[in-house]
Amino acid sequence: MSIKQHAPPARDFALDGREVDLLHYIYGRKDIKEIRNNPQKVLAAIDDYHSQFNVLMNIGPTKGAHIVNLLDERKPSTMVELGSYVGYSAILFAEALSKNGGKQYLGLELNPEMAAVANQLIDLAGLQGIAKVLVGSSDDTLKQLVQDGVIKDIELIFIDHWQERYLPDLWLMEELNLLKPGKSVLVADNIIYPGAPHYLKWVESTTEQKSAMVEAGKAGTLKPNPNLIYESTTTKFETDFGLDAVTVTRVVG
Numbered sequence: 001m002s003i004k005q006h007a008p009p010a011r012d013f014a015l016d017g018r019e020v021d022l023l024h025y026i027y028g029r030k031d032i033k034e035i036r037n038n039p040q041k042v043l044a045a046i047d048d049y050h051s052q053f054n055v056l057m058n059i060g061p062t063k064g065a066h067i068v069n070l071l072d073e074r075k076p077s078t079m080v081e082l083g084s085y086v087g088y089s090a091i092l093f094a095e096a097l098s099k100n101g102g103k104q105y106l107g108l109e110l111n112p113e114m115a116a117v118a119n120q121l122i123d124l125a126g127l128q129g130i131a132k133v134l135v136g137s138s139d140d141t142l143k144q145l146v147q148d149g150v151i152k153d154i155e156l157i158f159i160d161h162w163q164e165r166y167l168p169d170l171w172l173m174e175e176l177n178l179l180k181p182g183k184s185v186l187v188a189d190n191i192i193y194p195g196a197p198h199y200l201k202w203v204e205s206t207t208e209q210k211s212a213m214v215e216a217g218k219a220g221t222l223k224p225n226p227n228l229i230y231e232s233t234t235t236k237f238e239t240d241f242g243l244d245a246v247t248v249t250r251v252v253g
């Protein structure tokens with residue numbers, strides 16, 4: 001019997017112990033003192049582990065740079081992320097947010113072991129004053145954050161958890177009235193691999209097409225807002241896992 005009797009089962013290339021091994025690797029490095037309080041060096045150390053030992057499902061430098069450009073353009077005060085894993089994107093984006101005068105980076109992570117690794121690396125990077133990963137399912141945590149008045153709307157959200165959750169969580173954000181025309185921007189990763197076709201269809205549909213989907217009962221008990229107008233741009237990238245794409249969706253009306 002596995003000693004991990006309460007943890008979710010390992011997936012291909014993830015959740016098999018490599019994420020804690022990453023911590024041992026980084027804290028065991030000879031240059032740990034230089035890494036401390038240096039976000040770029042923490043990211044480089046994670047990249048080293050990924051290329052030399054075990055692959056990690058991080059956003060990585062190429063797609064990451066594309067999103068940092070967007071952050072530089074939008075300069076959000078708060079950014080939310082769905083799915084933090086070991087904290088790579090949280091460190092990359094929280095540093096960019098901070099440089100642009102932003103105040104808060106909130107990561108929502110289902111797996112407490114991953115959240116612990118992420119918060120440890122955020123602390124190592126010296127970003128604990130701005131970034132925090134909260135444990136729980138994205139939908140429960142989003143509702144709680146709204147109820148507690150922590151977030152009133154979405155400025156920039158990075159959607160990078162399991163792909164079957166992308167559309168239900170977008171519908172929830174619409175239901176909670178978090179998406180504001182001229183203000184909210186959604187960034188979704190892994191649009192080609194593993195792919196998020198239902199999400200992509202929704203953000204690319206007209207208000208009439210979306211209304212028809214809601215009338216056909218596609219959203220179940222959720223209450224989406226089909227009247228929001230989205231403009232989406234999908235950019236393709238070659239990654240370590242093959243061809244992938246990131247979709248940026250601006251709420252324009």
Ligand SMILES: C[S@@+](CC[C@H](N)C(=O)[O-])C[C@H]1O[C@@H](n2cnc3c(N)ncnc32)[C@H](O)[C@@H]1O
Nearest residue numbers: 058059083085088089109110137138160161162
């Ligand atoms: C692809 S990884 C995130 C990678 C990370 N954003 C990065 O680029 O460094 C996906 C993560 O989403 C988490 N996740 C899956 N379903 C979730 C949910 N419903 N709520 C919150 N996190 C979830 C998984 O546990 C996993 O750690």
